[in-house]
Structure formats: C-alpha cells, structure tokens
Amino acid sequence: MIKTVQTTPYDDQKMGTAGLRRKSKIVMQPHYVENFMQSIFNTIGDLKGKTFLVGGDGRFYNDVAIQKIIKMAAANGVSKLIIGQNGFISTPAGSHVILKHKADGGFVLSASHNPGGENGDFGIKYANETGGQAPSAITDKIYQNTKNIKEYKICDVPDIDLSKLGKQELCGMEIEIIDPVSDYVNMMQEIFDFNAIKKLFANGFTMRFDAMNAVTGPYAQRIFEEILGAKKGSVVNAAPLPDFGGLHPDPNLVYAKDLVDLMFSDKAPDFGAANDGDGDRNMILGKKFFVTPSDSLAILTDNYKYIPAYKDGIYGVAKSAATSTAVGRVAKAHNIGYYEVPTGWKYFVNLMDSKRITICGEESFGTGASHIREKDGIWAVLFWLSIIAATGKSVEEITIEHWKKYGRSYYMRFDFEGISTETADKLMADLEAKLPSLNGKEINGFTVEKAAPFVYQDPVDGSSTKNGLVISFKDGSRIVYRLSGTGSSGATLRVYLEKYETEKLLEKPQGMLEDILKAAMDIAEITPRTGKQHADVIT
C-alpha cells in the first residue's frame, strides 16, 4: 500500500515569519504539498513512536492537503496523528493539543490572516514538540531538503472520514479525531474566573465578537454565548467558510470594517473583538474606542493580578522589536524581566520554556502567554473581559487610566504593499548602509539617538537573528523598518512609528505621528524608490 513517488524540487518552499505561505494555486501544483511535507519528515528523521497534530483553519484546499498529509505520515512511519474534527483546529488550540498530549509536533494548515479561496492564499505552519513553530535552524534544514527532494512516500488508500470522533487506523498508523474545541475551553476555564465574567453578562453587558467566517466561530460561540451567557448572536460570522465569505480575515481597523463601524456607531455594544483566520490574532474595541495591540499588551500585563492563573505573580514579559515600548514601562514598574525579540511568535518560545516570561505580544494584533506557545485570540478577549469584570470599568476608562499612569506611546504601522522584491531589498540594504551616518543628526525636528539593525541574541540557544532596522530618537520616538515575511507575492515594506507622550494623552495618532511619518518617508526614500506617496494599509 505504501507507494514511493518520484518528484522534482520546487525552489520556493522556504518558510517565512510563520510557516510556508503561498497562493493557493501555487500550493495546488502537483506534488507541492507532498514535497514540502516529505522534506519535513526527512528532516525530523526517525518517525517511529512519534505523534503529530493535524488541523487547519478550514480554508480552501484544507480538505485536500490534510488527506495528503495523513497518508504521507502513515507511509513515513508516524505512529499516531491527532486530528481536529472535520480537519478544523485553531492555531492556539493546536499548540495546546501538542503540549497536552506531549506530541512531537504538528501541522496547522493556514495562511493566518491572509485571504483564502482558490485565488487567495494557503499555508502550512509547522510546530515542533515545544508546541511552538520550529526555529530557523530547523526550517533552514527543511528548506535545504526541499531543494534536493527526489521522492516521497504516500499510502495508496481512500480518503479517511474526518467527521467521526474517536480512533481509527490507516496503513498501520493510529488516528484519533478529537473535538477541537472542548480541550481548549477547559484550558481557558483553568486560567480565567468564568463566574466573574458570567456575572458581567448577567448584568446586561453586551459584546460583539466577529469570527470573520474563520476558525474561531465555534470556539467563540461555545465560550461567550453558551458558557458565559453573552446574548445569542453576539458572535457573528461564526461558521468557518472555505473562502471566509470573501472577507480578509485580518482583525484590524481596515479589514474588520463591519465590526469597527458598529463599535463607532451609537448602537455600539459595550465591547467588541475579532480574531483572524486561524484564531491567534485579536482586535479589542470599546464603545467608540480602539485599543492598539501594543497598548493592549501593556494593559493586560499591568492587570495580571485579576487573573487566577497569574495572580500570584508572573515571570517577565516580551514584545517584538517593532511593537511599541509601552509594555517596557509596565515591566519596569512591576520589576519583572523584559525582552525584545524579532518579529514572529517562534522567538518567544525559548523565553517561555525557560520561565523568563509569562506574557508576550506583537503589534500585529497578537497577544498571548505561556499556557501555550502561540498567540491566542480568545485568551486575549477573555483577559479583557476579566479586567472589565473586576474593575467595573469600560475599555476606554481602563486604557485612559493606563496612559495617565504610564504615559502614552502613540503608535501606527504603515504597510507599503506590492513592491518588487528587488526594489524592497535594495531599499533596505541602502538604508542599512546609511544608518551609521544618521547617528546624532537632526531630521525633521527629531534628533537621532541610535540608528542600527535590530539583532537578537537568544539567551537560551545562543542563536543570533537580524530583523528590521531601528532608528531611535532622543525624545523616545522610534521608527522601525522591516520587510514582511508572510506575503505570498512581491514584497511589503512595514514602517512602524512610535511617539511617547506624558501630557497630551487624548490626541489622534495620525496627527501626533505626522512629523515622524515624514521623517520615516524621507530617510528611507520611500516615494522616489517605490513611487508610492502613501501607505496601502495603515493599522
């Protein structure tokens, strides 16, 4: 039954910030998934006795790719696969399954916040036994393997039924189909005080959670509506659809437009939130109020004592370099460890495993903690609801009080999309070469304190990673430039801007960041090099 199939390499199977991400049509090419998966299996080596998780966010081609992976795992000697029912699992729930079952890793089929469908994107995230995505040392080896692959192994059997819970067997491999939601819900109940949140809803608190037709709908309905008692219909776009109903499942002010419109209208409920395609990102809104992810990370950290799992104290906190420095001030006030890592959740894994940090986050709508090794959208929502329940304050009141206590980092991200890779690489290389000459200079009223690439030395494995270019100014303002590692075509230049204020707390970020935006555009020569006067997406 085990077939060995001859194949030829694809040259574009390098994983980026979070797994392999390509246009669906690229992934649908013959042997594409097979080459990639065989390269992972080859890199892991002996698979006897090993258990892996498989699932996905339900996007187009999930059903086809998952059957290929199952049959290949069996043919390669994997002992057991744990699979989410109907092939569904959110990225955070997947991480939890790996840790709970002490599995050797897992595959989450998702391109996260990228649109799905035949003309959208597809992706595969590979986690190892830490429950987090494999570090670059491993993904580099896998990439080398994809460039030399000549054959793959697959079991020649009919597709298996993924709807039936329980155990079955395929080509000598054990398969266990699990309910992807229940274990995750149990974990959330262990972290948070569900009774406190129940009381909040019983007293008439209202919310809208937008699942964006992606994987978190069933999790959100079970937790917010069925268990916590939010009004029926509080969770919208709850059924995962292969093309996300045409939505771009990226929970930000641009793509979660319906939710944002509602929250800024007179009909706004007390609380609004959205998650991305695979459930690891979150956006938090109050009535006519938006919380930037960088502030959200700082606020959650500052309020850890309201959460049963953290009330006795937390280890440190970490953020990606591009994220605002707001959480750094909280870490200092609480006298806990504080780390800055490159963009990508995999860089938090060693810090969590070595108990250096408990909470971490990124400006890209990602927050999470050491209960798992991925960011966690629903966890962030439950954390906010817990703070609201404990303090009796609104999202806006909680945030403004935070600014009064710590000052405010005005923060925005500007994305310049669809640039040719050549133009983008040259822009970054020339900018990097120019950085030393900027030190001490005054640009558009800002004096440069330090201009240098961000280089991270992992304190646990000693690895060194360079990611992004940072210009820090004397007044605490910062510009960070980096190229996206999650796109499926061309290059996206991300420009992250931050300005720290202790007096003017209630201004519009656009206005506060206008001068520094101009400086950022000028320093990197963005308009002359890309032809773009403005960013394509601003978050």
Ligand code: VG1
């Ligand atoms: C983006 C974000 C990054 C995030 C990554 C994966 O990467 O900036 O913070 O970790 O997406 O998010 P990049 O390289 O395009 O900037 V998702 O929700 O995969 O899982």
Ligand code: CO
């Ligand atoms: Co995601």
